[in-house]
Amino acid sequence: MADFLTEEHISKQLLEGIAAYKKKYPSNADAVRPKYPYYGRKIWEEAISAVLSGANLLLEGPKATGKNVLAENLAYVFNRPSWDISFHINIDASYLIGTDTFDGSKVVFRKGPVVLCAENGGFGILDEINMAKNEALVVLHEILDYRHTISIPGYGSIDVNPATRFLATMNYGYAGTRELNEALASRFVIISMPQISMENLERLLLYTFPSLKPKWMEQFALLFEDLRKKVEAAEISQHAVDLRGFLDAIRLMQNGLAPSEALEMGITNKSFDSCERRLIDDVIQSRIPETLESRSLFG
């Protein structure tokens, strides 16, 4: 991964900072290698600086901007175990911190993901943090601010391992989301995630599908760009701009499914509006011919 960061032209000072951090906080557990690399020097540098300075990071941005990918990449670069905590409407403090349980003879405390992460100096990825009710998030305040402790009623308090960092993601305005409590937001430094650029999308495609022919790689990247423009013009909803679905569709093609069918499964059918599907189909048709066979794509 160090090579990758060098290729991304990350500043030498930050690379040295990462090395120093790893030396200071050696980890026994191997960090999980992320499925996709994150491309974008500016964001990388901002994120690395935040982690090195001990700040918690909030990655804010619309769909398909690589928020989770960056979070996983950071955990890997700093060689820390990560805890992925998906937030939802019914999440509460006990889900995050832990709860009592019965071991057959007595009541004991069963640690939640936040406590485990804090004890082990992990990177806690708080996914879609603004999906949860603000009342449930109050327990995070003392962990995230200067106190770095977790108070557990009846069990005392736990000091947060200094290697621990919390990386939250949120998509403001996503269906089901809410305004983030100001007190919580103030405990993060915030990176506004940009849309993946054409160049980086092509790099991602090349990394994920090395055998995809350059001619079609460009067309897929342009297709994604065309769909994004349509969303920006409010002609279609965000459903179609789904990078995961887009990559899944190409994976289906790699396994022999016809491109038109794969794109239908990965992109078009994400919309449940027939009129919108037609508009998405029209865009796809202008980039990927209906008659194209999957075997012509790879080689």
Next chain:
Amino acid sequence: MKKYLYTTVQRRALNIIWDAAGNYDYAPPFVAFNPHGEPEYYLDFIIGLSDKWFDSEKLLKFFKSYSGTIHRKVFDNITWLALENSLYEKELPRRPALKVMREKHARAFFEEETTMSRQEWMAKNNLLYSLLSDRWALVLGRKSPVLSPREKRISKKLRAGGTLDTDGLIATMRSIFQEDFLFSHFTGYPEEFTFHFRGVLARMLSRFSNCEISRTNFLNLPSSHAGEGSGAYHSKGLARRHEAADQNTIESCFGQSLYHQAERILLEHNLCTEGDRGCHLWYARGVPDSRSAKTPEAKGMAQDAEKQYQKNLAFYQAYRDRNQSTIRELKTQILNTVNQHSEPASIAARSGRLNSSSVWRAPVLHSSRIFERCVPEPQPNISVLLLLDASASRLGAQETIASQAYMISESLRLCRIPVEVDAFRTFRGFTVFQVLKSYREENSRGVFRYFSAGWNRDGLAMKAAEIRLKDSETSSRFLLVLTDANPNDSEPLQPSSGRPFPMDYSGSAGIAETARAVKNLKAGGVRISAVFLGEDSEVRNAEKIYSDGFVRIHKTDEISKAVGKLLQDNIALLS
């Protein structure tokens, strides 16, 4: 460009053009449809590409330069043939799919040929037809049709290369027009063509062989005629009629009162007080019916109402896809709001999360019910009354209001939130509540019965709405008003405390009276918000009446966001 005014088919054609242009602000001067009325995919794409590769302004000037002449149709089409070839060559290296699109279009051309009658063949312009046949045969690698020397010459010139720029292409076309059509009068009559989208895509103006590519010299969206039927119901000089006769007319127009006479009089006694003294109330579920109308006035109103019903339905149907999308979006938004503010309840269970305070039950009582399970809270105990201003001031926007109200009502109904939709208007001293959809009805179709007539005594309507709010069995009630915040009635405000003389029920007096009624309703625990549909000059009125409890919208597309926001705020306050 008012994008929201297009039908589904028009929107698709425009999207194809915008997609190709990569510019969603482009107002194309042409659009292409096939004989079945569907967008002609390839040609629309070419129209879009013309904006990407050429200077659209210069091209427009060129199209205008011969627009008033008899050659316009032919010139338009052969210019597009030249553009097609040049654009194809320019775009192909960047878009391999274009080849397939072009060939598909060419095949469709010859397939259509086999289905055309002899008369249709004859109706075609021979020159154009020959040029098209030659072009598409070439694309498919087929043998070219037999062409005259002139046709051959023009066809060859129209194979404009991909290296041409705008000036080069225009120069080529000018030379074709001059040499092969002996045309040199390039002044045109530009005043005939606006070359701008103003509303819906309108009539086809020229033929492009088996498809139609038309100039977008468009009309505005037809709307209700502002004056239609208004005179009879909207005259400030209308004298107060005899009460009994008026009641007959009201009953004839809107049907029987929902409340018995004694109940109704009691309601009037309680609600028509102070400035509203002497006014009357009428709550009805009826629909004006010309067959049973007892008076000519009622008959006329019934006929107008029926016409408006058909217009409302047609208007909704014309934009059905978009409207259904809005309903889905609004429904999701409401459900999200409801879910976010519902607290799941915990119940004792045999599995789930351990309840430490119940653990003792296991060893002592041998009970396994020591866990907790979360069950979602039942639907919030909330109902919505949607109140529509149905005065004559809304004549120009009846279809829009009916569509908006239908979408709100359907979205709430789909979320299983009881909703009633009432239209209110004041007519002959009676403030009439027409129940278009009741809380218990399973569909919102009745909302299309909305029509506007008469005055709007908003203050009294607000007071009277309380009665309909109580008809719901929920503990929390939310009143949502679609209004222009411009109260106006022919009956004056009666003298009361602080007002020694009667005053006109309009302007600041009407606003103050309505604001007071809204304040009283709020004090009674009713949540009240307004969706404001009025003009800039009336925003202050809305502020005075509803303070910050209103959202202004300019077009139907904004309705879901506006109503969603209001519901979100109000449901949040309930939790």
